[in-house]
Amino acid sequence: MGAFVVFWCERTRDAVLGQYGWSRSWCCRACCQPRRLRLKLPFEESSDNSEGPPDEEEIAFPLVVEPTQDPSLQLWQNMDVKPLLRTARSCVMGACRLMVMIIIFFAQTLERCAACDFC
Numbered sequence: 001m002g003a004f005v006v007f008w009c010e011r012t013r014d015a016v017l018g019q020y021g022w023s024r025s026w027c028c029r030a031c032c033q034p035r036r037l038r039l040k041l042p043f044e045e046s047s048d049n050s051e052g053p054p055d056e057e058e059i060a061f062p063l064v065v066e067p068t069q070d071p072s073l074q075l076w077q078n079m080d081v082k083p084l085l086r087t088a089r090s091c092v093m094g095a096c097r098l099m100v101m102i103i104i105f106f107a108q109t110l111e112r113c114a115a116c117d118f119c
Helices: 010-019 026-032 083-116
Strands: none
């Protein structure tokens, strides 16, 4: 899951990136990220009828924060398409392009042979 957050001023953006500065490293994110900076999800009662909420470690997830380009420059198409489906689409389109190029090549070759009369 991912999200884009837009700040009104660069100073606020820089402050947030400073708070999450170590979030890019998995090791530092897992052990050194303060609890107040983690994603806290509401507790849902489990199906095994256990009483009480689980430990805080189970419901607070460390976040990864990275700067990105200006949202107006972001290419938003296909953001909801899974990577495997996106790869499959690009492979199909590549195969179609290759077929068209082969057809054009053979058509030009046949045209040249017909004009030469020695094929």
